[in-house]
Structure formats: structure tokens, C-alpha cells
Amino acid sequence: MSEADCPECGAGVDLHDDVEVGEILDCGTCGAELEVLAAEPPELDTAPELEEDWGE
Amino acid sequence: MKIGILYSRIRQDEKLLLNELRDRDHEIEKIDVRKHQFGLDGTTADVDDLDIVVDRCLSTSRSLYATRFIDHYGVPVVNSPETADVCADKAKNSLALDAAGVPTPDTKLAFTVDSAMDAIESFGYPCVLKPVVGSWGRLMAKIDSESAAEAILEHKKVLGHYEHKVFYVQEFVDKPGRDIRVLATDGEPVAAMTRSSDHWLTNAAKGGDTAGFELDDTALDLVEKASDAVGGGLLGVDLMEVGGEESGEYTVHEINHTVEFKALNGCVDVDVPGTVVDWLETKANEATPEATQ
Known part of the structure; x- marks a missing residue:
């Protein structure tokens, strides 16, 4: 388990050991959706907004 | 095998796949399509020695183009760009199913508000209006009345993308919940x-x-x-x-x-990711017989 700062509110966000680059996490403090930019060392950024052509 | 994964977001689905692939000691090349360029002679992504590429793009437009370019480089890709092209577009999807004799809801395509209104009236109420490209149930409209139809068509007319002026009207199937x-x-x-x-x-x-x-x-x-x-x-x-x-x-x-x-x-x-990886291994071996298990 590692920790990174939420880019929205600055609170600490826990990252599990199996976290993947490209995964989306929720900040437990402000609820922002965050994208994992790097796992080691952990780096987070605000996740992209939903776009019209997203889906399956 | 060495497998590439086209992605821009790792959902739980991709994580299940990645974990299964790693458990089987396959080499994985994660390709974030947002970070690469795809040229006529090659790409900045490292795809040359991949046995197979699996498209897991969340974005339909990226999926369509990235698979087309990967295929152009001669690298096996699933799903194929041809499959993606048909599945990504509901109108093409309907035509393909009908041509194959697969029962599919009756559908009409119209290009103007007036002709879409005629199509809606021909089905009667309720009927369904869908975007030709879209997923997760977004922008789907069950139309219950003439006044609702007029309002929805007017809204679609002023939406930005030209695809919203392609009106995909379908019979409403009264499914059992x-x-x-x-x-x-x-x-x-x-x-x-x-x-x-x-x-x-x-x-x-x-x-x-x-x-x-x-x-x-x-x-x-x-x-x-x-x-x-x-x-x-x-x-x-x-x-x-x-x-x-x-x-x-x-x-x-x-x-x-x-x-x-x-x-x-x-x-x-069923072990869903395990079965999917079984299939990917088979596809990789069919495409590249020397691909190691």
C-alpha cells in the first residue's frame, strides 16, 4: 500500500499494491475521480471527463 | 506470448485480464493510445514484436482508428477493425444482423426531422430513438407520444455532432423486464x-x-x-x-x-477472464505459430 496526494483537495489517497497505471480511483475525502499516472512512485491526476463515444 | 493492450482507462475488466495474463507469465505491453501517434509507416507504440494486440479502448473513435492502424502494420489485432467498424455503429449492426438472417428489431434510418417524424409515426408509440454511436444506454429515448417525439427530435437537431442528425428509429420491443x-x-x-x-x-x-x-x-x-x-x-x-x-x-x-x-x-x-485469455492464446497461436504459451 502506498499513498499519493489528491490533486483536487490535497488529501492522502491510498493505492493498493496491485494498482495499475491508467486505473481510476476515487478520493475518499473529496470524491474526485483520479487517474493513476504512475504507480512507482505513485502519481495521480484528475481523471478525464466522460466523453460521448465512451462505452463498450 | 507477448500481448499488447490498447487502452486509455484501466477498468476492472482490463484489470481482470491483466491479472490473468500475468498469472500465466505472458509479457504485456500496455499501450495508452493517448500517448502515441499512428503513422502510415509505423507507430511510436512498441508493437513490432507483439504476437497479438487486444483492443480495450474505452473510446469508440480511438478503438476504430487504433485497430485499423495496428492491422495496417501487420500485427494481429482483436477485435479486427472490420468487426469494430460494424459493431460501433448501430445502423451497420442492424444491417449486418438482418443480412445474416438474425432476427433484430425493425429499424428505420432518417436524415431530417420531418422524415424521422414519419418513421416514428410509422412505428407508432412507444418506439425508440437511439444515437448511431453510443453505449451504456446514453441518449436513448423511448418515445411515448407525438409531442415527446417533436421535442426529442428538435433537441437532437441542435446537438453538435453530425451523427445526431442521423436518426435511428426502432420498434419498441416489450421485453419481460x-x-x-x-x-x-x-x-x-x-x-x-x-x-x-x-x-x-x-x-x-x-x-x-x-x-x-x-x-x-x-x-x-x-x-x-x-x-x-x-x-x-x-x-x-x-x-x-x-x-x-x-x-x-x-x-x-x-x-x-x-x-x-x-x-x-x-x-x-465460469472463470470469465481465464476463458477469454484461453481464447487470446489460441488466436495468437493461429496468427503467430511461434507465439509461446
């Missing part, structure tokens, strides 16, 4: 589930309740035909029961080419 999602590899079902809701949209993405479902011979046949109709691959085939639950009569309303399976994996006893 659920539809059926089948995950299939080249027409062979991996597992199936029902998606139930009090809402007319039963998509799992819309919060529909899921439960495992046993396919009968008719459904098995339709899944195989539907898969063949779009060129095969790893697909989510969606069926509705016509005439009530367990009527044994179905209509196929959609085939998805970057299918999500986390909900399915959570409600059936």
Missing part, C-alpha cells in the same frame, strides 16, 4: 447473464440487476450467427426475449466489440 448479455468468443458463448430492471433500459451500466442465464439451442444458434455476421471476435451479444420470459424466441438488438465482463464474471461460476 430483462435482456440477455452473452459474452462470446468467435460465436462460442463464454457465459450469459440476464440484466433486469424496472426501467426500460436494463444495461448493467444503468444499474440493472444481473444473474446467470442458461442459453437454449435457439439462443446458442443466434449467438453464433450474430458473431459471424460481424466478423467474429470477443463480443457481447445482446438479446431480448420476444413474447415473455423463457418464450424461446429472441431478437438480437446489439453486438458490442469492446465488451465489458466484470458484471458477468461476478454472477456466473
Whole structure:
């Protein structure tokens, strides 16, 4: 388990050991959706907004 | 094998796949399509020595172009760009199913508000208006009246993208509060589930309740035909029961080419990611016989 700062509110966000680059996490403090930019060392950024052509 | 994964977001589905691939000691090249360029002679992504690439792009437009370019470089890619092209567009999807003799909801395409209104009136109320490209039940409209139709068409007319001026009008199928999602590899079902809701949209993405479902011979046949109709691959085939639950009569309303399976994996006893990776290994070996297991 590692920790990174939420880019929205600055609170600490826990990252599990199996976290993947490209995964989306929720900040437990402000609820922002965050994208994992790097796992080691952990780096987070605000996740992209939903776009019209997203889906399956 | 060495496998590339096209992605821009790692969902639980991709994580299930990645974990299964790593458990089997496959080499993985994660390709974030946002970070690369795709040229006529090659790409900045490291694809040259890949045995196979699997498209898991969340964005349909990126999926369509990235697979087309990967295919151009001679690297095996699933699903194929041809399959993606048909599945990504509901109109092409309907045409492919109809051409293959697979029952599918009656559909009309119109290009102006007036002709769309005529199409709606020809179906009567309720009927359904869908975007030709879209997923997760977004921008789907069940039209219950003439006044609702006029309002929805006016709204669509002023939406930005030209695709909103392609009006895809469909008969409303009175399904029994659920539809059926089948995950299939080249027409062979991996597992199936029902998606139930009090809402007319039963998509799992819309919060529909899921439960495992046993396919009968008719459904098995339709899944195989539907898969063949779009060129095969790893697909989510969606069926509705016509005439009530367990009527044994179905209509196929959609085939998805970057299918999500986390909900399915959570409600059936089948090892879904394991079965998908079995299939990927087979495809890699067919395309590149020297690909190591």
C-alpha cells in the first residue's frame, strides 16, 4: 500500500499494491475521480471527463 | 506470448485480464493510445514484436482508428477493425444482423426531422430513438407520444455532432423486464447473464440487476450467427426475449466489440477472464505459430 496526494483537495489517497497505471480511483475525502499516472512512485491526476463515444 | 493492450482507462475488466495474463507469465505491453501517434509507416507504440494486440479502448473513435492502424502494420489485432467498424455503429449492426438472417428489431434510418417524424409515426408509440454511436444506454429515448417525439427530435437537431442528425428509429420491443448479455468468443458463448430492471433500459451500466442465464439451442444458434455476421471476435451479444420470459424466441438488438465482463464474471461460476485469455492464446497461436504459451 502506498499513498499519493489528491490533486483536487490535497488529501492522502491510498493505492493498493496491485494498482495499475491508467486505473481510476476515487478520493475518499473529496470524491474526485483520479487517474493513476504512475504507480512507482505513485502519481495521480484528475481523471478525464466522460466523453460521448465512451462505452463498450 | 507477448500481448499488447490498447487502452486509455484501466477498468476492472482490463484489470481482470491483466491479472490473468500475468498469472500465466505472458509479457504485456500496455499501450495508452493517448500517448502515441499512428503513422502510415509505423507507430511510436512498441508493437513490432507483439504476437497479438487486444483492443480495450474505452473510446469508440480511438478503438476504430487504433485497430485499423495496428492491422495496417501487420500485427494481429482483436477485435479486427472490420468487426469494430460494424459493431460501433448501430445502423451497420442492424444491417449486418438482418443480412445474416438474425432476427433484430425493425429499424428505420432518417436524415431530417420531418422524415424521422414519419418513421416514428410509422412505428407508432412507444418506439425508440437511439444515437448511431453510443453505449451504456446514453441518449436513448423511448418515445411515448407525438409531442415527446417533436421535442426529442428538435433537441437532437441542435446537438453538435453530425451523427445526431442521423436518426435511428426502432420498434419498441416489450421485453419481460430483462435482456440477455452473452459474452462470446468467435460465436462460442463464454457465459450469459440476464440484466433486469424496472426501467426500460436494463444495461448493467444503468444499474440493472444481473444473474446467470442458461442459453437454449435457439439462443446458442443466434449467438453464433450474430458473431459471424460481424466478423467474429470477443463480443457481447445482446438479446431480448420476444413474447415473455423463457418464450424461446429472441431478437438480437446489439453486438458490442469492446465488451465489458466484470458484471458477468461476478454472477456466473465460469472463470470469465481465464476463458477469454484461453481464447487470446489460441488466436495468437493461429496468427503467430511461434507465439509461446
